[in-house]
Amino acid sequence: MKQRTRQTGLATRDYAQEHPYTTAGVAIGALGLLAAYLLCKRN
Template sequence: MANTSLRKASLQSMEAEIESLLKSLENLKSDASDESLKTLKSLKGNAENALRHSRSLLSDAYEEVKVKTRETGIATRDYAQQHPWTTTGVAVGALGLLAAYLLCKRSR
């Protein structure tokens, strides 16, 4: 009989240890989930900051290209108005090169 009561006590002790272990594992899982969420939020914040910075850089680059393109267009128009025959010669030469390229490509 004493042996049976020792087994019961031992089983109850083991059950209590297992339940304690399960609770500890649940707490660990919860803590890990919280830590993962914090890390994920941090990563998301960093990605959003990088995206904002990239958009700012692209916006600045776009504005610079837009200004340079406008200046180039104005300079080209002014040159064409000041030198119409040179501009016509360059345009005809470019068309001739394009036609020669297309004819050579077609004959192959």
């Protein structure tokens, strides 16, 4: 299991390095969804 987790981490890092704009877009989208969720939950 530990080996598989390491392989997944390495694959994720490699993808992020090859596709920085896509990775940034996904991260910004996730933060936007989290903010929207928190704002809706607050009301």
